[in-house]
Amino acid sequence: xxxxxxxxxxxxxxxxAEYADVRVQRTYSNTIRIVNGRVERTIPSVELTASIRVLKxxxxxxxxxxxxxxxxxxxxxxxxxxxxxxxxxxxEPVKIKEVKPVEDKVRLGDIQxxxxxxxEEKMEIIFECDKAARSIDARIVRTDYNYSxxxxxxxxxxxxxxxxxxxxxxxxxxxxxxxxxxxxxxxTIGRIxxxxxxxxxxxxxxxEVSERLAQDTxxxxxxKSPPSGRYPVVVDNGITGLIALSxxxxxxxxxxxxxxxxxxxxxxxLGQKVCSEAITLTDDPTSAGMPVIFHYDEEGIAAEPVNMxxxxxxxxxxHSRETAYKFNAEPRGHSRAPNAxxxxxxxxxxxxxxxxxxxxxxxxxxxxxGIYLRGVVGATIGRIIQxxxxxxxxxxxxxxxxxxxGATFIVDASKxxxxxxxxxxxxxxxxxxxxxxxxxxxxxxxxxxxxxxELKIGG
Amino acid sequence: xxxxxxxANRVLKIAEEEGADHCEVYIMNRNxxxxxxxxxxxxxxxxxxxxxxxxxxxxAAKGGKLGFGYSSDFSEEALRFxxxxxxxxxxxxxxxxxxxxxxxxxxxxxxxxxxxxNLSIEKAMELIDLFEDSIKGVNEDILILESSLRHCVISxxxxxxxxxxxxxxxxxxxxxxxxxxxxxxxxxxPFNSSRRTMNSLDLEKLGETAANDVLRLTEKKSIETxxxxxxxSPKVLAELLSYxxxxxxxxxxxxxxLSVLEGKVGEKIxxxxxxxYDDGTYxxxxxxxxxxxxxxxxxxxxxxxxxxxxxxxxxSITANIDNVESTGxxxxxxxxxxxxxxxxxxxxxxxxxxxxxxxxxxxxxLDELVGEISKGLFLLNIFSGFTxxxxxDFNLPVVHGYIIEKGEITGAIKEATIQxxxxxxxxxxxxxxxxxxxxxxxxxxxxxxxxxxxxxxxxVISAD
Numbered sequence: 001x002x003x004x005x006x007x008x009x010x011x012x013x014x015x016x017a018e019y020a021d022v023r024v025q026r027t028y029s030n031t032i033r034i035v036n037g038r039v040e041r042t043i044p045s046v047e048l049t050a051s052i053r054v055l056k057x058x059x060x061x062x063x064x065x066x067x068x069x070x071x072x073x074x075x076x077x078x079x080x081x082x083x084x085x086x087x088x089x090x091x092e093p094v095k096i097k098e099v100k101p102v103e104d105k106v107r108l109g110d111i112q113x114x115x116x117x118x119x120e121e122k123m124e125i126i127f128e129c130d131k132a133a134r135s136i137d138a139r140i141v142r143t144d145y146n147y148s149x150x151x152x153x154x155x156x157x158x159x160x161x162x163x164x165x166x167x168x169x170x171x172x173x174x175x176x177x178x179x180x181x182x183x184x185x186x187x188t189i190g191r192i193x194x195x196x197x198x199x200x201x202x203x204x205x206x207x208e209v210s211e212r213l214a215q216d217t218x219x220x221x222x223x224k225s226p227p228s229g230r231y232p233v234v235v236d237n238g239i240t241g242l243i244a245l246s247x248x249x250x251x252x253x254x255x256x257x258x259x260x261x262x263x264x265x266x267x268x269x270l271g272q273k274v275c276s277e278a279i280t281l282t283d284d285p286t287s288a289g290m291p292v293i294f295h296y297d298e299e300g301i302a303a304e305p306v307n308m309x310x311x312x313x314x315x316x317x318x319h320s321r322e323t324a325y326k327f328n329a330e331p332r333g334h335s336r337a338p339n340a341x342x343x344x345x346x347x348x349x350x351x352x353x354x355x356x357x358x359x360x361x362x363x364x365x366x367x368x369x370g371i372y373l374r375g376v377v378g379a380t381i382g383r384i385i386q387x388x389x390x391x392x393x394x395x396x397x398x399x400x401x402x403x404x405x406g407a408t409f410i411v412d413a414s415k416x417x418x419x420x421x422x423x424x425x426x427x428x429x430x431x432x433x434x435x436x437x438x439x440x441x442x443x444x445x446x447x448x449x450x451x452x453x454e455l456k457i458g459g
Numbered sequence: 460x461x462x463x464x465x466x467a468n469r470v471l472k473i474a475e476e477e478g479a480d481h482c483e484v485y486i487m488n489r490n491x492x493x494x495x496x497x498x499x500x501x502x503x504x505x506x507x508x509x510x511x512x513x514x515x516x517x518x519a520a521k522g523g524k525l526g527f528g529y530s531s532d533f534s535e536e537a538l539r540f541x542x543x544x545x546x547x548x549x550x551x552x553x554x555x556x557x558x559x560x561x562x563x564x565x566x567x568x569x570x571x572x573x574x575x576x577n578l579s580i581e582k583a584m585e586l587i588d589l590f591e592d593s594i595k596g597v598n599e600d601i602l603i604l605e606s607s608l609r610h611c612v613i614s615x616x617x618x619x620x621x622x623x624x625x626x627x628x629x630x631x632x633x634x635x636x637x638x639x640x641x642x643x644x645x646x647x648x649p650f651n652s653s654r655r656t657m658n659s660l661d662l663e664k665l666g667e668t669a670a671n672d673v674l675r676l677t678e679k680k681s682i683e684t685x686x687x688x689x690x691x692s693p694k695v696l697a698e699l700l701s702y703x704x705x706x707x708x709x710x711x712x713x714x715x716x717l718s719v720l721e722g723k724v725g726e727k728i729x730x731x732x733x734x735x736y737d738d739g740t741y742x743x744x745x746x747x748x749x750x751x752x753x754x755x756x757x758x759x760x761x762x763x764x765x766x767x768x769x770x771x772x773x774x775s776i777t778a779n780i781d782n783v784e785s786t787g788x789x790x791x792x793x794x795x796x797x798x799x800x801x802x803x804x805x806x807x808x809x810x811x812x813x814x815x816x817x818x819x820x821x822x823x824x825l826d827e828l829v830g831e832i833s834k835g836l837f838l839l840n841i842f843s844g845f846t847x848x849x850x851x852d853f854n855l856p857v858v859h860g861y862i863i864e865k866g867e868i869t870g871a872i873k874e875a876t877i878q879x880x881x882x883x884x885x886x887x888x889x890x891x892x893x894x895x896x897x898x899x900x901x902x903x904x905x906x907x908x909x910x911x912x913x914x915x916x917x918x919v920i921s922a923d
Contacts, residue, residue, distance in 0.1 A: 026532065030544075041527070041808060044544030048532035063510040065531040071511070082494075082507035085580045089496070090505045119548055257500050260604075260647065267500075341510060438797050 001067075001165075005157035008072040012054045013159050015080045019055040019096060021158040023298060024048075024067055025340040028115055029150040034126050036143055037134065042119060049340035054079045057087025058094045063341040097324035097331055099301055101161035106295045108167045111197030114149035122147065125201050126173075129210040133177055136214035139221060142178035143210075149198065154340075162300040168293065170442065171200045172431065175210060179217040186220035186405065188213045188390050189377055193431035193442070195293035216391065219403060226392050226407035226457060232370035233409065233455040234363060234395065237428035239373055239387065240353055241445030243411060245432060246381035247275065248283055248351030248445070250413070251308035251316075252334075253323035262382035265413060266314055274314045275417035278356070278450075281309035283318055283334060285349035291431035291444035296333065298344035303333030318346045338439045347434070353447030356423050363424045363451055370395040371457060373407060376430060385411040408458045416455060424449040463488070464626070467618040470517060470538055474620075477542050479519040483558045483619040485752065485791070487805045488513040494583055495607040507580070514805035516791065517545050518558070524549035527808045554776040558619040558753065564627075565756045565787075569743035572656035575630040576612045583608050586662060590634055593666030598640075601670050604647060605637040610657075611800050615748075623754040631745070631800035632660050638673040648673040648859060653800055653899065655743045672839065676859055680870040686916040688835035688889075689877075690828050690863075693896040697907035698844040700816060701900030703851045704881050708737075708762055709788075709811040710777035717849060719882060720768060728768045730888035732821065735763040737772055738908075739787055739814035745800060745897060745906040746814040753789040753809055759817075760786045766886075774811045788812060792904035794845070802904035813905040820910040821891030828892055828913050830866040836919060837861040837868065841877065845902035851881040857919075874922035887915040 005022045012020035027047040033040040051063040052075050060083030062075040087093060114122075126145045133143050149171045156164040172193035179186050190213045192204040235243070249255065250266045259267035266274055284305035285294050297303055299321050308316055317327060318334040323346060335344035364372070375390025388408045394401035411417070429446030467484040474482035492509040514531040519542060526549035530541040587608050594601055611631040618624050633653035639646060650669035654660040691699070707718040720728065729735075739757025741747050750756055753775060761769045773781070774789035790812035791803045798804075829837065840858040860872040892910035899906045 039550055042548035042550075043808065044528040044541065044548060045806065046530040046532045046537045046541060047806075048530075048537075058505045059507070061506070061508045063508070063512070065512050065514065066533075075509075075511070078509055082509065082580060085584065086494070086505035086507045089584070090503050092502055094504075119544075259500065260644070341512065343506075343508070435795055440795070 001155055002157065002163055004067065004069050004072065005155060007069065008052060008076055009157055009159040011073055011076045012052070012080055015076070017054045017056050017080055017159070019159055021053050021156065021300070022050065022072070023340040024050045024155040026153045027150050027339065029148060030114065030119060030122070031146070031148040032119070032123060032126060034123070034130055034145040037127065037130050039123065047339070051340045052076055052079050053343070054083050055094060055096065056080060056083040058083055058090060059343070060086070061343050094322055095325045096321035099321065099331065101158070102296070102300060102302065103163050104296070106166040108151070108169060111169055112199045113151065114169065114171060114198050115151055117198050122198070125206065129175070129206045132207055133210040133214040136211060137179065137218040139179045139181050139218055140177060140214055141180045144176040146174040148172050156296065156300045158300055164296050164300050166295055168195060169197045171196055171198065173201070173206055175213055177213045177217045179221055181221045184221050186217050187377070188217045188220070188375065191431050193291045194289060195291065220391055220405055223391065223403040223405045226371065226404040228458055230454045230456055232367050232395070233452045233457065234367065234370065234372045235450050235452070236374040237426065237447060237449060238376050238430035239389065240423070240447035240450040241351070241430040242376050242379055242381070242387060242432070243385065243445070243450070244281060244351040244353045244447050245348065245434070245443055245445035246385050247281055247413065247417065248308065248348035249381065251281070251314065251318055252346045252348070253317035253319045253327060254345045256317050257323065257326070265383055269314050270317070272314060273312050274309065275312050276420035277312040278420045278423050279309055279312055279417070280307065280354040282307050282352045282354065283348040283350065284352060285333065287350070290350045290429065292349040292442055294349070297335040298337045299331065299335045301331050301333040301335070306332050306334065318348065320344060320346045336441060338441055342439055347441055348443060350429065350444045350446065352429070353423065353450065355425050355427050355448040357425050358422055360424050360426060360449055363422055363449055364395050364400070365398040367395045367451070368397055371404070371407070372400060373409065377406060383413050385413065410456045410458065416452065419453045419455070421451045421453050423447065423451070463616050464618065464624065466515070466533060467616055470515065470542070471618060471620060473539055474517070474519050474542050477539070477546060479521050479542070479546060481520040481557050481620050483518040483617070483753065485516040485805060486513065486616045488614045489611065491609065491611040493607065493609040494580070494587065495605065496587070497605045516805040517541055518809070519545045519549070520555065521546050521549055523551065525552040525555045526550065529805050552776065554780040556779050558621045559623055559755050559775050561622045562756050564625055564749040565740050565758065567740055567747050567749055569659065570629045570655050570747050572630050572658070575610055575632050575657045578610050578632070578657070590636070590662045590666045593663040594636065594638065594670045597667055597670035598674055600641040601673060602639040602641060602644070603636060604639055605635070607635045609633050609799065613801055617750070617754040619754065625750050625754050627749050629748070630655060632657055633799060634660060634662060634665060636669055638669060640673060640677050643677045646673070646677055646679070648676055653745060654897065655745065659743055675861060675868060676871045678870040679873040680862055681873050682836070682862060682875060682919065682921050684921045685919065687919050688832050689914045689917040690832070690835070690837040691912050691914065692839050693898045693907055693909040693911065695838045695841050696818070696909055696912060697898045697900040698841050698855070699853065699881050699884065700907060701903045702845050703849050705813050705816070705903070705905065706849060708772055708813070710771045710773045710781065711811045713771055714777060714780055719850065723768050724770060726768055727766045728882065729763055729766045729885035731766040732888045732891050733763055733766055733885060734819040736761055736817045736819070737786070737788065737813050737815065738817045741815045741817060741908060744815040744908060745899060748814070751787040751789040752791040752803065755785045755787045755789060757787040757814060772811050772813065774809065777811055788814065790814070790904060795902065796904070797902055815906050815908050818891070818907070818909040818912070820893050820895055823890050823892050825892055825894055825911055828890055828911055829863055829868065832863045833865055835863045836872060837863055838877070843901040845900070853881060854878050876920045876922060878918045878920060884914060884917065888912050889915045
């Protein structure tokens with residue numbers, strides 16, 4: 001592999017490029033979907049993706065699903081020409097921050113490789129969970145299990161002499177449970193995911209998650225609808241995670257360079273207060289047990305945790321080499337891409353809001369009449385975060401009261417993030433999928449329970 | 460192409476060696492180039508991307524059980540691994556009686572052009588200049604925040620053990636821009652258009668249309684909540700029809716008793732002004748192909764005639780269950796796969812889906828549709844209808860639209876949401892335009908070929 005990738009970047013440099021890199025990713029994957037105890041689909045796949053990036057005044061980029069030398073060299077020619085012609089039509093050439101070349105091979109850790117486990121065994125676990133969920137109550141009318149596992153082999157080679165290989169596993173189970181009584185239909189969603197192998201399906205206890213979801217769904221049938229209006233609101237770890245993710249995306253220098261874009265509201269805000277002092281926000285692609293883990297980013301830079309927001313103040317953006325040059329900052333390994341077919345750009349991996357030392361009881365003790373929201377069903381993010389939650393509870397005089405059905409709430413990032421009163425001392429993380437046009441990134445958000453002085457709840 | 464056929468036949472051979480009774484191989488090659496100029500923090504930037512994606516999808520059956528899998532790695536090792544995996548996950552499949560047998564493929568026009576396929580970067584730059592000039596020619600105050608041109612060649616090969624051996628090649632080209640107006644920078648207007656060949660993409664006219672639209676959108680006014688007579692652009696109609704309505708027309712959904720149209724063939728389900736086809740052979744259609752994604756010839760299928768439901772869409776498996784012929788609507792798509800031209804992929808399991816939905820044009824010019832409204836709205840663009848429930852209920856924000864008073868456009872809608880049920884909405888069509896546009900919905904596969912239509916009334920909620 002190394003030789004052919006080196007010949008491709010060498011060819012780009014011979015043509016006159018300032019910089020070139022090649023990425024290759026081979027992904028072995030299995031997806032299984034079981035609906036109401038019946039196998040809906042099982043899809044095995046092998047995906048080979050590769051791309052070439054050439055800098056000559058601006059970027060040229062080509063992606064392909066072949067790693068034959070002929071195809072790669074042909075792509076280099078085309079990519080170089082694209083960059084050259086494009087550069088003549090823009091006022092300012094693109095530059096990248098200098099970095100030291102790296103040579104490294106990161107192997108699979110001590111995991112159960114999903115490729116070595118027969119599909120029947122994987123299905124057996126899901127069947128068991130499904131059966132358990134459906135036996136909780138006769139009012140459960142639908143269960144939907146989406147399982148997938150993958151092993152990614154990644155290769156990176158640059159004209160500066162970097163050559164990196166890294167193997168990354170990922171296993172995920174998403175569970176939807178629907179209950180019905182007469183005309184009332186309620187739904188809950190559970191997600192288990194980590195950069196891990198088949199062992200996740202043991203330690204994450206999908207059976208327990210399934211039973212709990214089923215019990216919650218049935219409980220919701222008789223729950224009251226949430227009220228509408230502005231209330232003091234406490235959100236659970238997953239919802240905090242969603243807010244961490246949305247805020248984290250706004251700390252990407254890529255979006256900060258587009259002030260008019262939906263995620264561009266942190267443009268020009270370095271060193272300024274962008275949210276409540278209760279919020280310290282980190283992006284960490286390196287901690288064991290997190291849903292997204294990598295040692296090197298898509299530009300071959302070693303990944304490290306970065307505190308973007310400290311006590312409400314925007315300390316730094318996360319960068320690619322191009323944005324790092326513009327802001328005279330250091331790239332710290334946060335450039336990502338869904339696979340080798342796409343251009344890298346700075347995107348958060350695990351966006352985490354730091355916990356405090358306050359217990360959950362202390363967090364809610366001064367709430368006279370408020371709402372406690374739990375569970376993310378779905379959300380759109382940006383300047384305005386709109387989220388549908390799974391369920392809620394009333395908070396009355398500092399105590400958790402009657403359960404409520406799911407609510408939608410709206411967070412206006414420019415105002416409501418300043419309204420965060422306090423965060424608790426607990427922690428959990430929610431694996432999510434970030435969808436942007438035809439691109440799809442595994443991401444996660446996490447943190448403690450979080451309290452808003454006031455938030456808009458819709459019916 | 461010969462080497463693609465030899466790879467496909469090699470897969471059939473490996474499948475036989477691995478013990479498959481039936482096998483089908485689908486190979487897609489997509490060659491796409493995209494040039495974008497974008498103003499970022501006040502400076503013009505360029506991005507040039509090209510991609511060559513090919514992949515192989517395999518359906519194989521053993522002992523009556525059918526499996527599916529795919530690979531974009533064409534090495535012998537990867538292909539054998541995929542076939543073994545496919546056979547290991549094969550399932551009992553109701554309606555599967557072997558793969559499609561050979562038939563004469565459909566004749567299609569205007570779907571391929573050498574010049575579009577081989578467009579050079581220099582020529583592409585000329586076309587972008589021409590498009591930008593036609594925008595600036597309308598008004599000097601218009602700001603071009605983004606302009607892009609993309610083109611694509613897709614070739615497909617299907618080979619199966621029943622003797623099918625077909626191939627096809629198609630081209631696509633599209634232009635896009637995001638506009639604003641000096642002094643009104645908060646209003647941005649994205650505009651896109653795609654066609655099959657360079658000559659059918661009228662850049663000067665498209666530039667003028669986009670420019671005139673953005674100028675009219677700057678006079679934002681609040682509206683009151685209420686029922687309005689409303690004109691829907693083809694794009695808005697595409698979003699409304701794109702999910703729950705289309706889903707209900709698919710035989711697999713009907714057979715699973717998930718379609719609200721089940722058992723309604725012969726009944727009036729829409730206004731008598733509405734006649735609707737699915738037409739995989741439409742000249743220059745974005746989803747026009749000679750054969751569907753399992754090799755069945757495409758066709759024009761009448762779905763609604765003067766408001767009366769006439770039938771459903773079928774692939775070979777669902778057709779066997781109902782003992783009818785396939786309508787050539789086997790489509791390799793599933794959410795969230797999306798593409799600016801042709802949202803189908805080797806990585807998606809075949810299912811029943813639309814190709815080009817075609818609404819038969821009426822006789823009214825757009826001026827007449829507007830002129831006959833005393834107080835109403837003209838919706839240009841709404842949020843994607845992809846989130847709609849199978850019931851057809853919608854609650855979608857308006858992205859851009861005009862206010863009509865006494866037969867004239869007098870301003871643009873500031874912020875509003877439309878509410879209703881798509882099956883009810885279609886009963887309220889009171890006029891169908893004579894114009895035709897080819898548009899694609901934001902999150903689903905398939906295109907809509909449609910005129911503007913007018914609704915008697917639509918509930919519009921003001922956000923002010």
